[in-house]
Amino acid sequence: MTQRRLAAILAADVSGFSAAMAADEDGTLASLHDLRRTIDPILEGHGGRIASTAGDSVVAEFPSVAEAVDAAVEIQGETEGSPLRLRIGINLGDIIVTDDGDVFGDGVNIAARLEAIADTGGIVVSSAVRNSLRGRSPVGFEDLGELRLKHIDEPVQAFRAVLERSAPAAAPRPAVDGPVLVERDDELRRLREALAGAVAGAGSIVVIGGEAGIGKSSLVRAIAAEAGIDVLWGWCDDLVIPRALGPFHDMAPDLGPAFASLLAADPRPETILRALHESLAGGPPRLVVIEDLHWADDATIDALKFLGRRIRHLAALVVVTVRDVGAARVRTTLADAAPGSVVRLQPAPLSAAAIAALAGDTVPAERLRRLTGGNPFFLSEVLEAGTDVVPSSVQDAVLARVDALSGPARRIAEVVSVGPVPVDLAIIGDVTPVDDAALDELESARILVGVGNAMAFRHELARRAVEASLSARDRRSINLAVLSGLETLDADPARLAHHALETGDPSLIVRHSRAAGAAASRSHAYGQAAGHYRRALEHEDLMDRAILLEVLSDFARSVGFQDVPEAIAATERRLAMNREDGDVLGESDDLRWLSRLAWMEGRGSDARALAAEAIDTVSHLPPSKQLARAYARRSQLAMLSGDAEGTEEWGRKAIELADELDLPGVRVQAMVNVGTVVTRTDPDESVRILQAAIRLADEIGIPQEIARATGNLGWNRALARRYAEAIDALDDAERVAVEHEMEGYASYALAAKAWVCLETGSWDEALTNVETSLTGRAVAAVAEIPALTVRGTIVARRGDLERAAEIAGQAWEGAERSEEAQRIVPVANLLAEIAWLRGDPSGVATWARAAHPYLARDGNSRYGGDLARWVRLSESFDGTALVSPPHDLEAAGRYVEAAAAWAELGCPYDEALAWYEAGDVGRAIEILEGLGAVATIERISPGTA
Numbered sequence: 036m037t038q039r040r041l042a043a044i045l046a047a048d049v050s051g052f053s054a055a056m057a058a059d060e061d062g063t064l065a066s067l068h069d070l071r072r073t074i075d076p077i078l079e080g081h082g083g084r085i086a087s088t089a090g091d092s093v094v095a096e097f098p099s100v101a102e103a104v105d106a107a108v109e110i111q112g113e114t115e116g117s118p119l120r121l122r123i124g125i126n127l128g129d130i131i132v133t134d135d136g137d138v139f140g141d142g143v144n145i146a147a148r149l150e151a152i153a154d155t156g157g158i159v160v161s162s163a164v165r166n167s168l169r170g171r172s173p174v175g176f177e178d179l180g181e182l183r184l185k186h187i188d189e190p191v192q193a194f195r196a197v198l199e200r201s202a203p204a205a206a207p208r209p210a211v212d213g214p215v216l217v218e219r220d221d222e223l224r225r226l227r228e229a230l231a232g233a234v235a236g237a238g239s240i241v242v243i244g245g246e247a248g249i250g251k252s253s254l255v256r257a258i259a260a261e262a263g264i265d266v267l268w269g270w271c272d273d274l275v276i277p278r279a280l281g282p283f284h285d286m287a288p289d290l291g292p293a294f295a296s297l298l299a300a301d302p303r304p305e306t307i308l309r310a311l312h313e314s315l316a317g318g319p320p321r322l323v324v325i326e327d328l329h330w331a332d333d334a335t336i337d338a339l340k341f342l343g344r345r346i347r348h349l350a351a352l353v354v355v356t357v358r359d360v361g362a363a364r365v366r367t368t369l370a371d372a373a374p375g376s377v378v379r380l381q382p383a384p385l386s387a388a389a390i391a392a393l394a395g396d397t398v399p400a401e402r403l404r405r406l407t408g409g410n411p412f413f414l415s416e417v418l419e420a421g422t423d424v425v426p427s428s429v430q431d432a433v434l435a436r437v438d439a440l441s442g443p444a445r446r447i448a449e450v451v452s453v454g455p456v457p458v459d460l461a462i463i464g465d466v467t468p469v470d471d472a473a474l475d476e477l478e479s480a481r482i483l484v485g486v487g488n489a490m491a492f493r494h495e496l497a498r499r500a501v502e503a504s505l506s507a508r509d510r511r512s513i514n515l516a517v518l519s520g521l522e523t524l525d526a527d528p529a530r531l532a533h534h535a536l537e538t539g540d541p542s543l544i545v546r547h548s549r550a551a552g553a554a555a556s557r558s559h560a561y562g563q564a565a566g567h568y569r570r571a572l573e574h575e576d577l578m579d580r581a582i583l584l585e586v587l588s589d590f591a592r593s594v595g596f597q598d599v600p601e602a603i604a605a606t607e608r609r610l611a612m613n614r615e616d617g618d619v620l621g622e623s624d625d626l627r628w629l630s631r632l633a634w635m636e637g638r639g640s641d642a643r644a645l646a647a648e649a650i651d652t653v654s655h656l657p658p659s660k661q662l663a664r665a666y667a668r669r670s671q672l673a674m675l676s677g678d679a680e681g682t683e684e685w686g687r688k689a690i691e692l693a694d695e696l697d698l699p700g701v702r703v704q705a706m707v708n709v710g711t712v713v714t715r716t717d718p719d720e721s722v723r724i725l726q727a728a729i730r731l732a733d734e735i736g737i738p739q740e741i742a743r744a745t746g747n748l749g750w751n752r753a754l755a756r757r758y759a760e761a762i763d764a765l766d767d768a769e770r771v772a773v774e775h776e777m778e779g780y781a782s783y784a785l786a787a788k789a790w791v792c793l794e795t796g797s798w799d800e801a802l803t804n805v806e807t808s809l810t811g812r813a814v815a816a817v818a819e820i821p822a823l824t825v826r827g828t829i830v831a832r833r834g835d836l837e838r839a840a841e842i843a844g845q846a847w848e849g850a851e852r853s854e855e856a857q858r859i860v861p862v863a864n865l866l867a868e869i870a871w872l873r874g875d876p877s878g879v880a881t882w883a884r885a886a887h888p889y890l891a892r893d894g895n896s897r898y899g900g901d902l903a904r905w906v907r908l909s910e911s912f913d914g915t916a917l918v919s920p921p922h923d924l925e926a927a928g929r930y931v932e933a934a935a936a937w938a939e940l941g942c943p944y945d946e947a948l949a950w951y952e953a954g955d956v957g958r959a960i961e962i963l964e965g966l967g968a969v970a971t972i973e974r975i976s977p978g979t980a
Contacts, residue, residue, distance in 0.1 A: 040129070041130075041142075042127075042128075043098070043125060043126070044146040045093075045096075045106065045123060045146065046126075046149070046150040047110070047122065047124075048122060049070070049092075049122075050119075051155070066117070067119060070121075078093075078095045078106055084096045084097075094143060094146070104125060104158075104168065114156075121156070122153040124149030124158075125159075126146035128143075128161075144186065148187060149161060155235075156198075174198055175197040175221075176195065177195045179192075179375050197224075217393065218383070219253075230258060236350045238347060239347075239376045240346055242369070242378070242380070243380045243382070244362050246359055248496055249382050250382050262322045264319065266321070267323045268324045270285055271326065271328055274330075277335075278527055279554075279563055281529075282325045283307060283335070290311070290314050294311070312342075315349045319350070322352050323342075325356075331361075339368050340773075343373070344373065346373060390403050390407075390414060393418065394414075413432075417432045430500040433500040433501065443472075443473040447469060447477060450463050450516075453513050453534070456491070459520070463490065511539055514537035518531060518543065521534065527554075528550045532551035535547035536570065551567040552564045552567035552593070553589070559774075562597060564593040565594040568589055584612060587606075587608060591606045595631075595635075595779075602632055603632050607629065613625060619652050623649045623653045623662070624661055624664070627665050629645050630645035638852055639852060649668065650666065663692040666688045667705045667708070670683075670685035670705055673712075674712045676854070676855055677892065679712045679715060679716075685708075686709040699731060700740070702731070703732045706744075707725065707744045711751065714751045714755075725747065726748075739775070742768050742771045742772045743780065746787065749762070749764035749787055753791050762788060762791055766784075769781050779818065782809070782818040786808045789804035789805045790821055794942050796965075801829060802825075805823075805825050809823075819846075820850050820853065820858045824846050824862050827846060831872060831970060832868075832872075832969075833967050836869055840866075843869060847866065860902065863886035864882075864898075867883055868901070870905070872970050876909040876910065877911065879909040883902055883905070883911070890902070899922075901922075904948065907926075920936065921936035930954075934949035950962070959975060960975070960979060
């Protein structure tokens with residue numbers, strides 16, 4: 036006889052037991068025996084009953100959540116030095132107890148799954164456990180969020196127990212002066228725990244957030260001072276346009292000469308990230324610090340995301356500081372980091388008691404609290420101003436301290452204030468005399484700090500206060516001198532562009548913005564590149580015609596990945612200038628680029644006309660790279676229109692001319708086109724061609740073609756219903772697009788993933804991908820159409836037919852403009868499904884007729900199956916359409932076989948409708964209920980929903 040009851044379940048097993056057995060079977064079994072002799076009395080001493088054991092695992096039932104947690108904490112403490120360490124999971128839930136005492140049920144299963152995600156020596160509990168304790172626990176808890184656990188239907192909110200650990204063993208290192216911290220014991224404890232994990236080989240990321248001056252950097256300096264391991268330090272700077280991968284340039288000297296050389300020679304993000312991973316994976320434990328992430332460029336954000344996915348397997352603690360304004364960006368970046376690998380710290384303002392203790396009797400504590408808000412930096416600036424009068428602002432406090440300096444020291448501080456990054460002593464010396472006495476005075480006054488052979492403000496807020504006090508004339512002259520010095524040092528182009536802008540000198544702005552734009556483009560940081568070129572174009576009157584044409588071209592290519600209309604305007608202007616000059620080669624290039632931009636806006640006819648004109652413009656001239664590029668563009672448009680013959684014809688011409696003129700980039704473009712369309716006749720050959728194109732694109736550094744080829748490969752696999760392979764390819768396409776700030780490609784990959792999720796029944800995930808796809812800065816119309824189609828389909832099936840019709844109408848407008856079957860037919864299919872759900876056979880017929888010519892022209896059987904279903908169910912249209920499996924089984928009336936085939940593919944909605952057509956309405960409704968398809972249920976069984 037079984038019993039059902041509520042109980043706390045503790046599940047534990049030995050971490051790395053199989054590997055230990057393989058290495059030393061006898062020794063491991065002896066250690067396991069010793070471990071059980073330690074933990075069994077602890078379990079029983081806290082009222083636990085050992086319900087089952089299997090090899091290295093133990094499951095125990097407790098009548099009290101508190102006793103279960105106390106037992107787990109005691110076990111992990113007592114076994115800390117043991118050769119075998121446990122992972123423990125605890126859950127509170129319903130269990131089933133058999134006659135022989137074994138326990139079963141979700142209550143047990145969840146505990147076991149929580150144990151599986153715990154760290155070695157760690158404890159993970161469910162929210163039911165944490166909430167039941169109500170503060171009655173010797174440990175704190177870190178929220179891991181809602182997790183999807185294997186074989187558990189609903190997500191489980193989990194918490195990691197924060198245990199006291201002994202400090203990590205550390206090799207002797209030179210002493211580092213750490214800051215004096217007040218009311219930061221908890222933050223330091225959690226940083227030390229994370230550091231201990233990194234030393235043990237289980238890395239993590241600690242995000243320290245909060246307002247400027249709250250003490251983020253002080254915490255970092257404190258943990259760095261006691262770390263006992265190598266510290267890699269990088270900064271994101273408050274430049275007008277940030278440096279691409281700036282923090283990693285700062286770290287390069289400490290990552291070794293090979294990394295530094297690679298950073299200089301091959302600045303592509305994917306290359307740098309691979310090298311960074313190899314360095315961290317193969318070296319000793321390291322503390323990696325990235326300061327002021329709110330000023331980061333997109334490539335640095337992508338690097339953090341890259342590390343987040345791999346951090347658990349690295350002997351590294353990554354600590355980032357970010358102001359509140361950048362917190363949401365960081366949360367999004369680390370959303371898919373390894374579970375439990377991200378720790379978030381938010382230092383609080385100092386309490387009234389702490390302020391009183393620090394201020395003593397100098398100034399009334401309550402007045403200080405009102406002025407500073409408990410901000411440690413603000414407080415320190417006011418106290419260090421050395422006056423009994425509370426200043427009206429923190430800026431006044433900073434300037435009071437600066438005014439108290441000697442003339443030479445004050446001038447050095449003013450010079451350093453114009454640099455968001457440390458300013459070299461040699462450059463300071465170009466503006467004002469530098470002597471040791473003045474530098475010592477600045478450091479003693481805690482205004483500046485030495486950073487190698489450079490000087491920097493102790494805090495960014497202090498720098499800004501001094502910079503703001505400069506007259507406009509003085510500020511320009513200092514920036515001009517600093518810029519002149521940096522030019523001799525071959526400084527980062529983004530830094531030069533920043534100081535050029537601060538001088539207000541248009542000629543300097545143009546020169547350095549162009550150079551910075553080119554440097555950002557070489558790193559494929561297109562957002563930064565567009566920003567620099569935009570600055571240069573503000574002073575186009577200083578450019579001669581040739582330079583203006585060049586800048587317009589560079590700007591259009593960069594901004595085309597973020598803002599298509601802006602790219603079109605720049606290219607149309609350049610086209611008009613080239614026509615005035617009679618430059619037909621330049622005209623052809625402009626027409627070809629406009630063709631691409633028109634397609635991205637969903638204007639199919641315009642795109643094809645522009646591509647044809649690009650060819651006609653130069654076809655009478657000797658072979659040229661412009662003609663080869665135009666051929667490749669024509670091939671791509673044929674591929675997108677489903678014209679396999681045209682794709683191969685224009686592709687062959689492009690490849691032949693590319694080989695003749697040594698244009699590997701054009702060859703890649705044509706290979707992607709041909710490889711994509713060949714999938715209809717020879718899928719294996721298609722994959723071979725696309726993979727070869729990806730390798731060549733990677734070799735010559737064309738990330739946009741890598742993203743396009745990988746995205747097309749994903750779409751092809753989705754069309755072949757090879758869904759897992761499709762998602763893998765689309766993930767790769769999205770990653771490459773994000774790494775290179777090509778948001779148009781990223782939104783396209785997300786729309787494709789949404790489509791896969793729709794067909795495989797993951798509708799909530801599909802909607803999430805749709806929202807992300809449609810909220811980017813550069814949503815191409817061609818990506819908007821499938822994204823809207825997915826959204827409209829789910830909205831319709833879940834019952835809001837009016838809203839679904841509005842969404843479908845918006846998608847239809849874009850699809851019609853594209854004139855491409857791959858966009859028109861799916862939207863027509865959605866509109867036909869909405870008509871079927873409404874019981875409107877004439878509506879089904881209308882949309883079937885609208886799509887039929889495109890199906891016939893395209894010849895792709897994949898797009899016709901769904902439409903054929905609505906026609907068949909409505910008996911509304913006598914046109915025929917090609918269909919692909921398993922739709923062919925339905926077309927033949929073999930509905931039970933079709934349902935089985937859909938089930939095997941993992942397409943629940945299609946399976947449900949096949950069961951409906953087979954006459955098993957109950958089975959269909961059961962599946963549809965799981966999807967929330969209330970409108971479909973109501974249609975096939977009125978009154979049921």
